[in-house]
Amino acid sequence: MKTPSTVSHPAPPFSASLLHPKHWLTWLMMAPWYAVSQLPYTWQTRIGFSLGHLLQRVGGSRVKISTVNISKCFPDYSEQQRADLLRRSFESVGMGFVEVGLGWWGRKAPFNKIQRISGLEHLSQAQSKGRGIMLITGHFTPMEVAARIVGEHTPVRLMYRKNDNAVFEWISARRRAHYTEEMIPHKAVGHFLERLSAGDTCIYLVDQDYRMRHSVFAPFFGIETATIKKTAEYVKETNAVTIPIHYTRLPNCEGYQLRIDPPLENFPTDNAVADATTLNRIIENYTLEAPEQYLWQHRRFKNRPEGEPSFYK
DSSP: OOOOOSSOOOOOOOOGGGGSGGGHHHHHHHHHHHHHHTSOHHHHHHHHHHHHHHHHHHOTHHHHHHHHHHHHHOTTSOHHHHHHHHHHHHHHHHHHHHHHHHHHHOOHHHHHHTEEEEOHHHHHHHHTTTOOEEEEEOOBTTHHHHHHHHHTTSOOEEEEOOOSOHHHHHHHHHHHTTTOSEEEETTOHHHHHHHHHTTOEEEEEOOOOOOGGGEEEEEETTEEEEEESHHHHHHHHHTOEEEEEEEEEETTTTEEEEEEOOOOSSOSOSOHHHHHHHHHHHHHHHHHHSGGGBOTTSOTTOSOOTTOOOSOO
């Protein structure tokens, strides 16, 4: 398996514009964020869950979206079960904010004690073939920690959406430079494909609802869901190996488990709906392992088949 680089990719230079008064609040937020990341992990968990309770109380539309998503995906749940999952979901989101700091600033020795990884042999075998590797997964709340765990075991590039907040973007780029080879903006598709074609390993989140010209409808929790078809197209264009990975926050403050599953066989096919169904089934199965850790707060069912009303009023 490829070993992580000893020298990370260059961090972006500092710009005096980042000191503009409009950014002062963001700078102030970074101090407690960093401070929490240095605390014992059990304390971080308590803070994260408490933050989640606050977010649920003030969440407004995100609470409504989460409630709709949970009710649609778990129709057999009782009202109490749905309420419990909603609460635990927001606890997980609160912890997700804490985990961004843990990924960025967490000290190496304590971080190593709370991470577990399995399936590295699948990654090693795929890399020995010299082909690019697309590590596919979904939007689960410990995603920053997962990126760091992967990056500490193998060079990895990550496609992401740039943040509109310039200070947040600058700091995140500098910190992620310690455990990623490159952060590729989601609009830089050509470069992303070049790196896959060159044999690099890249992380790609497949459970997104883009504009319909980029999507097909495929079942997710039994619901016809707009699913990006570009995943299969990118794999086909670059001859990459497709490997699902799943990451979960373990109970009782034990840390994190990241699992690298075997590569997909017979993927992609010539059927866009069949390929999207395969991907949705993977994310659905991963979600069922720890339902509260899926990001129910995003509008997963934003687009509906023609003639169907929106789920979100």
